[in-house]
Amino acid sequence: MGKTHTSHIKYQIAAGVAAICINLLFPDLIYALRFWILGFVILIIGMPHGALDHIIAFKAFKKAKNPKTQFLFYFSYLSVMLVYGLFWIYSPLAGFILFLIMTLYHFGQADAERFSIDGFPKNVLLYSRGLTVVGLILFGSDPYYSSAVIEEVTSFSFSEYAFTVLDPNFYTLFFALIYPACFFLISTFKTDIRQDGWMSMDAVVVPLLFSLCEPIFAFSVYFGCWHAFNHTKTMLNYLNSFDMDVNMKWFYRSTFLYSVLSYAGLFVTYLILKAFGNAELLVALLFIVISVLTLPHMFVVEKMYRNFSPKNN
Numbered sequence: 001m002g003k004t005h006t007s008h009i010k011y012q013i014a015a016g017v018a019a020i021c022i023n024l025l026f027p028d029l030i031y032a033l034r035f036w037i038l039g040f041v042i043l044i045i046g047m048p049h050g051a052l053d054h055i056i057a058f059k060a061f062k063k064a065k066n067p068k069t070q071f072l073f074y075f076s077y078l079s080v081m082l083v084y085g086l087f088w089i090y091s092p093l094a095g096f097i098l099f100l101i102m103t104l105y106h107f108g109q110a111d112a113e114r115f116s117i118d119g120f121p122k123n124v125l126l127y128s129r130g131l132t133v134v135g136l137i138l139f140g141s142d143p144y145y146s147s148a149v150i151e152e153v154t155s156f157s158f159s160e161y162a163f164t165v166l167d168p169n170f171y172t173l174f175f176a177l178i179y180p181a182c183f184f185l186i187s188t189f190k191t192d193i194r195q196d197g198w199m200s201m202d203a204v205v206v207p208l209l210f211s212l213c214e215p216i217f218a219f220s221v222y223f224g225c226w227h228a229f230n231h232t233k234t235m236l237n238y239l240n241s242f243d244m245d246v247n248m249k250w251f252y253r254s255t256f257l258y259s260v261l262s263y264a265g266l267f268v269t270y271l272i273l274k275a276f277g278n279a280e281l282l283v284a285l286l287f288i289v290i291s292v293l294t295l296p297h298m299f300v301v302e303k304m305y306r307n308f309s310p311k312n313n
Helices: 009-025 027-050 053-060 067-090 092-112 119-139 143-154 158-165 168-187 197-212 215-240 248-276 279-307
Strands: none
Touching: 009 027, 009 197, 009 215, 027 215, 027 248, 027 279, 053 067, 053 215, 053 279, 067 092, 067 279, 092 119, 092 143, 092 215, 092 279, 119 143, 119 168, 119 197, 119 215, 143 158, 143 168, 143 279, 158 168, 168 197, 197 215, 215 248, 215 279
8 A cells, every 4th residue: 555545536536527527518617616616625625735734744854843843844834935936926937837847746746655666667657647637737628728827927828839839639638648658557567556446547537637627627626636635634644653643623623723824815815816807817826826835845745755654544
């Protein structure tokens, strides 16, 4: 068994298939509700799953929790956020490229750690999964929309360059096939992966989700049902390895204050941007906020995975 929580994969696949069917049957409804769904996911699991870092960090870095170490943690955490935020301000395109690299690795790592393999095969699964997810965020069902969102903050339109060379559907198909191809190739040599039918279904359902569904809706389903939920359960399993006896009720209680602070910041940002009536700018800045929060979170998670030897995940 890998380090990332996998016990709910059958329900995740069911949610993915249901999301695809609903989007295909009721596209107008999904389009109308897409931002509400994204907001719900961020409120319920998105922000809270990152708010455990102040607890995970002291276990992962093996530091005693006292006023001095707490100050150093918060100072370092906020400093990383500030530096990356300034990076976005002074070089938006470079900030966006770094965000893509971060997202590729972070999402790929979380999903690759579901497998109890190491070395080259795991790296293939990690980077191929990340490439598929990030590639389809950019070139999924509506690549022109993604390009418009990115252009709002970077002043760079990749559609003007990429889509004059090749048809947008080529990029969608290319990125959709990367992870399934690598997964089934690796599974021919790794018996434990080959025998896991749910992982095989997962390798197909996730690319289909991004390729067929409205972009914001597809991201919301993947981020909430796969990434954030799995990460939350993985962090709880990690804390339980220290005999802490924690659960989802404890998780929401422990992250409440930090989540509320994040909600307040997002709500103020939403009100300001809503006054300008620019939906693409709202989405773009939302992802900037997520990226700024993600960078220090990645350092904590990386250390957790390096130290984690799960007994039962």
